[in-house]
Amino acid sequence: MAYWFHRNPLKATASVTFELHGVSTNDQTRKIFSDLRMTRSKLLELLTDPNHDKIVVEKATNDYFSLLLGMYMSFKQDEPENKLRKIIRFKWSSTLLGNVTMAQNDVIFEFASMGINVALWYTKHAAKLAAKEDPDMDEAKEVHKCLRIAAGLFTYIKNDLVGQLSTEEEVKGADIDTRVLEAYINQCTGEAQEVTLARAIEMKHNPSLIAALAAETGQMYQKADDALASLDVKVVGKWRKYFQLKSNFYLAYAHSYNGETLLAADKCGDAIRGLKESVILYDKASLLAKEYATIKGPGTTARPADHVFFRRLGPVVKRTLEKCERENGLIYHQKVTYDPPQLELKATYGLVSPEEYQPPSMNPLWNVDSYSKFNVQMAPKPEKKSEKEESLPPVKEKEVPMSDKDPKNVSGCVVS
Structure with missing residues (x-):
């Protein structure tokens, strides 16, 4: 995107x-x-x-x-x-x-x-x-x-x-470090699943399926972040911010769509608490996105918080929460629990796995x-x-221009 x-x-x-x-x-x-x-x-x-x-x-x-x-x-x-x-x-x-x-x-x-x-x-x-x-x-x-x-x-x-x-x-943080490879595996799998999730949103699939896919995607990014946790933050800090903001963002997505499912099942109190959790996670992702844009380290220079795909979720969650609170005040009168509803969701369709090489x-x-x-x-x-191998000049990669326009589709998904 x-x-x-x-x-x-x-x-x-x-x-x-x-x-x-x-x-x-x-x-x-x-x-x-x-x-x-x-x-x-x-x-x-x-x-x-x-x-x-x-x-x-x-x-x-x-x-x-x-x-x-x-x-x-x-x-x-x-x-x-x-x-x-x-x-x-x-x-x-x-x-x-x-x-x-x-x-x-x-x-x-x-x-x-x-x-x-x-x-x-x-x-x-x-x-x-x-x-x-x-x-x-x-x-x-x-x-x-x-x-x-x-x-x-x-x-x-x-x-x-x-x-x-x-x-x-053996050098910690080198590409043949299994922790780095594990992070790459989960990153690629999570990003492929983002494409699946964007398609599900675009086609207006059942909110429960979208919630499950979003929860699975958030967990993949969490696994990627966990894989790097024992490495030097100066080396992997920027990369980890990316995983953390994406994990929180997709868990916010999961709670948002799960809230819609709960409301449809007349569980308005649970829906409210889930949507409040979505707001908390989205705000956390917003903060991480700003940190990602300023932190030094190898990799992409970007401002993910400015992208329409990121911006669109916050207002949607807040509008849905306000709707649930109105319905609860007028119709359901249900207690809002202290703890958020568990995302005990397992996607039955759309899960991504690596293609065997x-x-x-x-x-x-x-x-x-x-x-x-x-x-x-x-x-x-x-x-x-030798004590120190000769330094290798960085690879001159061909730059690919990024779109500076908001995407035309519903999901807001264009990839960087």
Whole structure:
């Protein structure tokens, strides 16, 4: 939604030539290294621009990863580890840590790091599509799809790759920190569910379904915030403000629509208390939105409190509350409880889950014969761990203009 999707910067990386003279011993092995170099460079260039077509980036990703697989997948049953896995040193920055550079002689580190950048591209592409003034249904579906793909890729990296990496250079708040990956997973899932929720509001679905979806969405953002709670606030503070304001905002939404459901069931006293809770949560979200706009840290610069999607909820809640209080004074005369009604709601439709990521098939250039022709005895000795790796310049990302107009649809949903 315009000024609503927080985006961290892409990871920076050092150039990798894959020129290992003596390791590649014939035309086929040299072609593998040459193709690795070209496909890596092409993919990195594409990822800086969210305007590219999803199919183009997907093909470039598979082209590179299908070659990279041959450097860590097993070719021989009696070989404990692919002999090529640790012959090249890869250097990457992290999305939250500025110029802090991590380096490992490990192809799996490269796969995980590049995979994070690919997942980030899908989130930025989704944000670009939804920033349009009036996105059509196909574009809304692609936003939803891209966010689920990103969530699935982050999940694969967290569950299948990170555990295989060395922990010698573990850095708190780095992208391969499982807490950071967990936050990304919940963020992407929550944002995809926002698209579902906006559609439900637009189509005027049952208030109880909207309340349940909103409650689930608020909980997803709470989980994302919880994942970062043990990390340095100077590093993750801005990102956490985003999660906190969204969690409170959607819980306010949930209590608002639940209030409508309670009123329809003649539970006016409970409806009043729920709507009062919605006002409290909305006011808290408003404060967090202002703090988010001023706090320093990596990521989007935005003023979410100024966006129509945010502004519209407050007056709606207050009008509904006033209506309930009038009805209660004239008709129901019900007691307003001290505690708000429990949101014991489980959405039966519209819940979002990450799309499972499947790595591509290994490039046909790889086989037992081509693998055997690589001579790792000629590989350079692994670099010694230095006190401070060289700083990597930040990635120059193509800026996508944000819509400064209020959206035309009922939900007010355009994405940043």
